[in-house]
Amino acid sequence: MYNLKDMAVDYSTLAVGQEVSNRSFTLDADTVRKYVDAVGDATARTGKTAIPKVPPMAVAALGLRGALDELGIPSGALHAGQDAAFAGPVEVGARLTCRATVSRNSVRRRSRFVGIALSVEDETGREVMTGTTTLIMPDEAA
Amino acid sequence: MWEAGARLARVVKPITQRRIADYAEASGDFNPIHLDDEFAAGAQFGRTIAHGMLVAASISEMMSASFGLDWRSSGRLKLRFKAPVFPGDTVTAFGEVKEVAGADVVCAVGVRRQTGEDAITGEARVTLRREP
Numbered sequence: 001m002y003n004l005k006d007m008a009v010d011y012s013t014l015a016v017g018q019e020v021s022n023r024s025f026t027l028d029a030d031t032v033r034k035y036v037d038a039v040g041d042a043t044a045r046t047g048k049t050a051i052p053k054v055p056p057m058a059v060a061a062l063g064l065r066g067a068l069d070e071l072g073i074p075s076g077a078l079h080a081g082q083d084a085a086f087a088g089p090v091e092v093g094a095r096l097t098c099r100a101t102v103s104r105n106s107v108r109r110r111s112r113f114v115g116i117a118l119s120v121e122d123e124t125g126r127e128v129m130t131g132t133t134t135l136i137m138p139d140e141a142a
Numbered sequence: 143m144w145e146a147g148a149r150l151a152r153v154v155k156p157i158t159q160r161r162i163a164d165y166a167e168a169s170g171d172f173n174p175i176h177l178d179d180e181f182a183a184g185a186q187f188g189r190t191i192a193h194g195m196l197v198a199a200s201i202s203e204m205m206s207a208s209f210g211l212d213w214r215s216s217g218r219l220k221l222r223f224k225a226p227v228f229p230g231d232t233v234t235a236f237g238e239v240k241e242v243a244g245a246d247v248v249c250a251v252g253v254r255r256q257t258g259e260d261a262i263t264g265e266a267r268v269t270l271r272r273e274p
Binding site for chain 1: 167220223
């Protein structure tokens, strides 16, 4: 992996298999609460003051953050597809490590499609989520 | 007990610019196509759009409501974002069981705008701890 942060990324040079992010973060109650409030997930709310359950998609969304930061995804990029597999409940307070690699880099009809494969592990090394995000880059970044 | 043809309880969400801004804060995705009217006016859709993952969260909520811990333990999603969702839209997550094979339940899922347009289509799979 080379450090992509703060570099102007030439997306055409991203190679399939290239690691673009490897970050750890703690899934604290405030982060989860903000996510649950934003998406309005009624199944995650356990009471007015109780700590919410962690929605599986929160792990995907927050896990993707590192890759988006490191790649400096350009303004106007669009989300074209999302695959995800959840391998077990994640609890508030979990320490997660998210590894993102390039899974696709191709041009179709003058648009560049970049795929990012994400693997999220908890502190025990158990893989709790895997997924692939497909982005369409704006024309000027293609 | 799940069987082919069963429909999942729908989840309906109003999408507001406030919700989009809150999602940006929560997820760290500050792409101006979601937040900046001036930037979005010059982009593909001419106005701000909701994050795909914000809209997709309603599918996961629907699956959690239907399958509970099984969804969190074994859920698999394959989604394609077909059309943008705009502030002011109301979206409905929908799902129908397509196949039950042993403990595995396969559902066709999606999110539809109030216009009838599908914003997201895809498939969700879940493995039940007890076979149906």
